[in-house]
Amino acid sequence: MSDLKIIVQKYGGSSVATAERIKAVAERIKSYVNGGYSVVVVVSAMGKTTDGLIKLASEISANPSKREMDMLLATGEQVSIAMLAMALHETGVGAISFTGSQIRMLTDGNHSNARITSIATERILSSLRENKVVIVAGFQGVDADENITTLGRGGSDTSAVALAAALKTRTCEIYTDVDGVYTADPRVIQNPRKLPEISYDEMLELARLGAKVLHPRSVEFAKKYNVRLHVRSSLNNEEGTIVMPMEEMMEKFVISGVTHKADEAKLTIRNIPDRPGIAAALFGKLGENRISVNMIVQSTGHDGIASISLTVLKSDLKKALEICEDLREELGGTKVDYKEDIAIVSAIGVGMMSGYGVAARVFKALADHGVNIDMISTSEIGISCVVDAKYMELASKVIHAEFLE
Amino acid sequence: MSDLKIIVQKYGGSSVATAERIKAVAERIKSYVNGGYSVVVVVSAMGKTTDGLIKLASEISANPSKREMDMLLATGEQVSIAMLAMALHETGVGAISFTGSQIRMLTDGNHSNARITSIATERILSSLRENKVVIVAGFQGVDADENITTLGRGGSDTSAVALAAALKTRTCEIYTDVDGVYTADPRVIQNPRKLPEISYDEMLELARLGAKVLHPRSVEFAKKYNVRLHVRSSLNNEEGTIVMPMEEMMEKFVISGVTHKADEAKLTIRNIPDRPGIAAALFGKLGENRISVNMIVQSTGHDGIASISLTVLKSDLKKALEICEDLREELGGTKVDYKEDIAIVSAIGVGMMSGYGVAARVFKALADHGVNIDMISTSEIGISCVVDAKYMELASKVIHAEFLE
Numbered sequence: 001m002s003d004l005k006i007i008v009q010k011y012g013g014s015s016v017a018t019a020e021r022i023k024a025v026a027e028r029i030k031s032y033v034n035g036g037y038s039v040v041v042v043v044s045a046m047g048k049t050t051d052g053l054i055k056l057a058s059e060i061s062a063n064p065s066k067r068e069m070d071m072l073l074a075t076g077e078q079v080s081i082a083m084l085a086m087a088l089h090e091t092g093v094g095a096i097s098f099t100g101s102q103i104r105m106l107t108d109g110n111h112s113n114a115r116i117t118s119i120a121t122e123r124i125l126s127s128l129r130e131n132k133v134v135i136v137a138g139f140q141g142v143d144a145d146e147n148i149t150t151l152g153r154g155g156s157d158t159s160a161v162a163l164a165a166a167l168k169t170r171t172c173e174i175y176t177d178v179d180g181v182y183t184a185d186p187r188v189i190q191n192p193r194k195l196p197e198i199s200y201d202e203m204l205e206l207a208r209l210g211a212k213v214l215h216p217r218s219v220e221f222a223k224k225y226n227v228r229l230h231v232r233s234s235l236n237n238e239e240g241t242i243v244m245p246m247e248e249m250m251e252k253f254v255i256s257g258v259t260h261k262a263d264e265a266k267l268t269i270r271n272i273p274d275r276p277g278i279a280a281a282l283f284g285k286l287g288e289n290r291i292s293v294n295m296i297v298q299s300t301g302h303d304g305i306a307s308i309s310l311t312v313l314k315s316d317l318k319k320a321l322e323i324c325e326d327l328r329e330e331l332g333g334t335k336v337d338y339k340e341d342i343a344i345v346s347a348i349g350v351g352m353m354s355g356y357g358v359a360a361r362v363f364k365a366l367a368d369h370g371v372n373i374d375m376i377s378t379s380e381i382g383i384s385c386v387v388d389a390k391y392m393e394l395a396s397k398v399i400h401a402e403f404l405e
Numbered sequence: 406m407s408d409l410k411i412i413v414q415k416y417g418g419s420s421v422a423t424a425e426r427i428k429a430v431a432e433r434i435k436s437y438v439n440g441g442y443s444v445v446v447v448v449s450a451m452g453k454t455t456d457g458l459i460k461l462a463s464e465i466s467a468n469p470s471k472r473e474m475d476m477l478l479a480t481g482e483q484v485s486i487a488m489l490a491m492a493l494h495e496t497g498v499g500a501i502s503f504t505g506s507q508i509r510m511l512t513d514g515n516h517s518n519a520r521i522t523s524i525a526t527e528r529i530l531s532s533l534r535e536n537k538v539v540i541v542a543g544f545q546g547v548d549a550d551e552n553i554t555t556l557g558r559g560g561s562d563t564s565a566v567a568l569a570a571a572l573k574t575r576t577c578e579i580y581t582d583v584d585g586v587y588t589a590d591p592r593v594i595q596n597p598r599k600l601p602e603i604s605y606d607e608m609l610e611l612a613r614l615g616a617k618v619l620h621p622r623s624v625e626f627a628k629k630y631n632v633r634l635h636v637r638s639s640l641n642n643e644e645g646t647i648v649m650p651m652e653e654m655m656e657k658f659v660i661s662g663v664t665h666k667a668d669e670a671k672l673t674i675r676n677i678p679d680r681p682g683i684a685a686a687l688f689g690k691l692g693e694n695r696i697s698v699n700m701i702v703q704s705t706g707h708d709g710i711a712s713i714s715l716t717v718l719k720s721d722l723k724k725a726l727e728i729c730e731d732l733r734e735e736l737g738g739t740k741v742d743y744k745e746d747i748a749i750v751s752a753i754g755v756g757m758m759s760g761y762g763v764a765a766r767v768f769k770a771l772a773d774h775g776v777n778i779d780m781i782s783t784s785e786i787g788i789s790c791v792v793d794a795k796y797m798e799l800a801s802k803v804i805h806a807e808f809l810e
Contacts, residue, residue: 019464053484057491059424064491071502072487075480079458082477086465089473097476101506102551146507 004128006169007032010042010138010160014177015234016080017047019087023076025175025234028085029133035094040167042138042160043084045076067110070140070150074100077156084135094132098123100140100148105159107141108151114141114149116158119166124169136163154215157229161218165225171242172227174214179233180241181206183404184258188396193404195256196239199246202256205348210259216242219243221322244398246350254351254358255403260396264294264311265340266375266386269324272333274306282308285323291316295344295377295384309375311386314340342374343392346384359383365402370393377379409533411574412437412764415447415543415565419582420639421485422452424492430580430639431492436536445572448489450481452487461783471679472515475545475555482542482561486686489540500538503528505545505553508790510564512546512554514803519546519554521563524571541568559620562634566623570630576647577632579619584638585645586611588809589663593801598809600661601644604651607661608634610753610787615664620632624648627685631718659756659763662809665696665801669699669716670745671780671791674729677738679711690728696721700749700782700789714780716791719745748797751789764788770807776800 009029016022032039032083053072057064061148064072081097088095089104103123107114127134138156141149151158157174164172184192198206200223207216213231220241222229232240246252270276279298286293295311312320317338324336352358362383366373387395414434421427437444456475461468471476486502493500507630508528512519532539541562546554556563562579569577586608589597603611605628612621618636619717627634627648651657677683684703691698700716717725720757722743729741757763771778780791792800 019461022465056424056484056488060427060488060491061495065494068487068490068494068502071490071504072484075483078480078483079461079477082473083465085473085476086462086469089470090466097473099476099553148504156770 001201002182004038004125005036006040006128006162006167006172007173008040008042008160008164008167008169009173009175010156011044011234011370012156012177013044013047013049015045015175015330016084019083022083022087023090025084025112026091026093028234029088030091030093033133040124040128040134040136040163041084042136042156042163043077043080044078044138044156046083049076049079067147068109070148072147073150074140077139081135081137082368088133094130095135096127096132097135099135099137100159101142101146105136105138105162107143107151109143109145109147110150111147111149114143116141116151116162118232119162121166124163124167152217154218157215158216158221160184161221161225161227161229164227165221170228171230172222173230173232175234176213177233177234177235178213179236179238180208180231181243181257183256184396184400186258188260188393189258189400192400195241197242197244197249197251198256199249199350200239201246201381202348202350203243205346205379206257206259208383209344209346209348209382209384210261211257214243230319235261252351253349253404255347255349255399257347257348258396258404259346260392262389262392263314264342264344265314265317265338266309266311266342267317267320267324268309268337269328269333270307270335270337271301271305272308272331274300274304278331279308282324282327285327286312286320289319289323291320291323295375295386297375297377311342311344311375341389342386343389343395344384344386345392345395346382347403348382349403350381352383361402362399365398366395369394371398409443409530410441411443411445411533411572412576412578413445413447413565413569413574414578414580415561415691416449416580416639417561418452418454420580421489423450426639427492428440428495430489431496431498433639433789434493435498436714438538445529445533445539445541445568446489447561447568448482448485449543449561451485451488454481454484458685472552475516476552478555479545479553479618481544482544483601486540488541493538498538499536500540501532502540502542503688504542505564506547506551508541509568510546512548512556514548514550514552514554516552516554518557518694519548521546521556521567524567525701526571528544529568529572545752546763557622559623562620562623563626564624566630566632566634569632570626572716575633577620577627578637580637580639581618582638582640583618584641584643585636586616586648586662588661589801589805590665593665593798594663594805597805600646602647602649602654602656604654604755605648606651606786607753607755608648610751610784611662611664614749614751614753614787614789615666619648657755658809659750660752660754660804662753663801663805663809664751664753665797666749667794667797668719669747669749670722670743671714671716671747672722672725672729673712673714673742674733674738675712675740675742676710677713677736679705679709683736684713687729687732690732691717691725694724694728697730700780700791702780702782715781716747716749746794747791748794748800749789749791750797750800750804751787753787754808755786757786757788766807767804770803771800774799776803
């Protein structure tokens with residue numbers, strides 16, 4: 001492999017939404033080819049194609065077979081790879097497209113959310129040696145019985161990272177419609193900073209807490225295989241953000257990002273006996289019902305009486321309330337409260353691991369601006385606060401100003 | 406295999422053009438399943454999908470790579486098979502979809518016009534034994550290197566016939582938007598008769614001479630493997646037309662069909678020396694330029710001077726004229742004539758093989774109605790006449806009335 005200078009690039013749906021954009025992507029790839037690179041490209045489905053296919057299926061079935069949905073959705077990326085290969089040919093660059101099946105992107109049989117088990121690199125390498133750009137359909141693979149599988153949300157990013165790992169390249173470029181990872185959502189904070197670097201763990205926390213630029217799964221994969229992700233825009237040539245191992249970062253910020261989420265609701269079961277197994281019973285039941293819990297706080301009062309608060313997606317609230325109410329009756333709690341008009345504002349940064357007093361600075365900044373904190377949870381590299389929804393923007397601004405301006 | 410009562414059905418693009426039509430197809434298949442059949446279904450791309458994909462490619466390239474076109478076009482059928490599987494599941498019928506690759510529909514590497522070399526039946530049979538309807542993407546296969554190939558025009562019919570042959574079923578049902586093969590085009594002849602049976606050779610002649618219901622290639626394939634084709638409508642339950650070996654037909658008509666074509670032009674090279682090799686030189690040159698010749702007539706005059714007339718598609722006329730002109734100069738002919746406003750009206754029937762005087766009856770009928778014949782060619786089972794375009798309809802009616810009313 002050592003004789004080839006391989007780079008893996010992934011272009012998202014917005015980067016290949018139209019024939020014109022596909023031509024622009026081809027020109028960009030050509031510049032890498034001219035620079036001596038052997039380029040492996042992973043593409044998503046064009047623009048809103050996947051949504052269109054989902055709508056088409058919904059005209060037939062409200063609950064289609066996952067195997068057949070994968071069969072259907074995989075066509076989206078197959079269209080893109082053919083189109084991009086044609087566009088490269090037009091620029092005079094050799095190129096060949098492959099489906100997941102053709103490059104033996106093998107996965108388990110978990111349709112709609114499959115895990116990659118192995119990738120064969122022979123055909124990719126032999127095509128690269130023939131001076132062809134290799135274009136791979138993202139998001140898709142095949143299981144051991146040749147059934148087409150898809151990788152779930154963020155699947156094309158995961159395909160690209162897996163290819164970079166299999167081909168032992170140091171960096172995987174992720175082209176998208178934003179030009180990097182910012183310290184905050186520009187719709188809320190006027191001048192957020194673009195981060196030159198961010199660690200895998202920070203990126204994972206950002207993604208989990210509301211940032212949409214990368215799906216957590218692809219970041220986990222990149223961390224596992226030590227592949228650097230260069231998140232950048234397909235519309236300009238600026239350097240984006242490199243997601244990388246914390247140890248190798250040039251500069252570490254105390255806080256590298258502020259996120260907000262408004263899609264969760266808070267529930268509290270009040271005054272239940274504080275004895276072992278209660279939290280386990282509650283979260284077991286929620287898990288069985290496929291309700292994922294974000295924040296959890298248990299507070300113990302006097303006489304062995306406790307309250308448990310948690311946040312779930314608003315779309316899961318009704319079901320979660322039923323489960324909590326059942327448990328309250330069983331255990332003899334007094335009441336189940338809930339609140340929908342909340343927001344979760346979080347500060348994330350590896351600097352918290354070493355720097356003391358970060359939490360105190362967050363709480364003081366919020367208090368100074370009259371923002372009441374309803375619930376707090378912390379991790380090694382993050383602090384999340386539940387506030388009234390009306391304070392979401394103010395709380396984000398205050399924390400961003402405290403650490404990042 | 407003998408324990409399964411297998412039937413192969415093929416549904417064309419118009420039969421699966423919308424979600425509603427796909428549901429109707431699923432209901433039809435269900436009735437066969439309830440009747441104890443193991444059903445193998447081949448489907449085309451939904452409605453005008455293929456045209457849409459061709460247009461999409463044209464936005465990138467005027468002359469796209471055939472391999473990449475096959476990659477692109479194969480997605481059309483893949484969408485259909487997933488949709489039909491979902492629709493069958495909704496009716497409570499087990500079903501599983503397969504791409505050409507998944508059932509090992511192996512072809513040569515001739516992209517856009519590949520030939521089937523073999524089909525593996527193991528996976529199909531094991532799915533049928535699990536009481537599943539097997540849905541196969543028509544029109545597509547893979548070559549020995551796993552490249553996706555397509556079978557060219559009439560490809561889905563060919564896929565279905567190949568499956569019927571591989572599974573050793575006697576009949577292959579071809580569902581389309583007409584309910585059988587008629588003695589003439591109903592747009593020209595008011596009350597054409599639907600033929601209950603027709604021989605492979607007649608069907609081939611009809612297809613070659615303008616009937617669009619089946620592509621000649623699938624008929625040739627069916628003849629070769631002795632598979633009966635039942636051409637019928639997906640919109641009703643009427644029996645259609647069975648294309649079958651001539652020897653097994655119950656009733657043979659003298660003439661089974663009248664066709665017309667208006668897309669050809671006639672050329673004549675006048676007064677060239679009548680010596681061996683001239684026709685070969687002309688048709689060799691035309692072939693090299695991928696111009697296919699339909700009718701050919703050579704007439705010899707006195708003193709070893711001959712004229713050659715031929716018909717070609719109007720779209721090939723310009724190029725054919727150049728070739729004829731070059732040859733005329735080389736050989737010393739006097740002139741190259743051409744005529745565009747012509748039509749070819751043909752009568753086809755196996756009855757001609759045994760019945761005398763059919764040609765004479767055709768000529769007399771036309772003469773009685775004042776239709777002048779410009780050029781005549783005959784085969785074992787057909788007579789074709791070139792007439793002025795303005796007589797196309799009249800000539801068709803006259804011949805149809807003479808033999809079929």
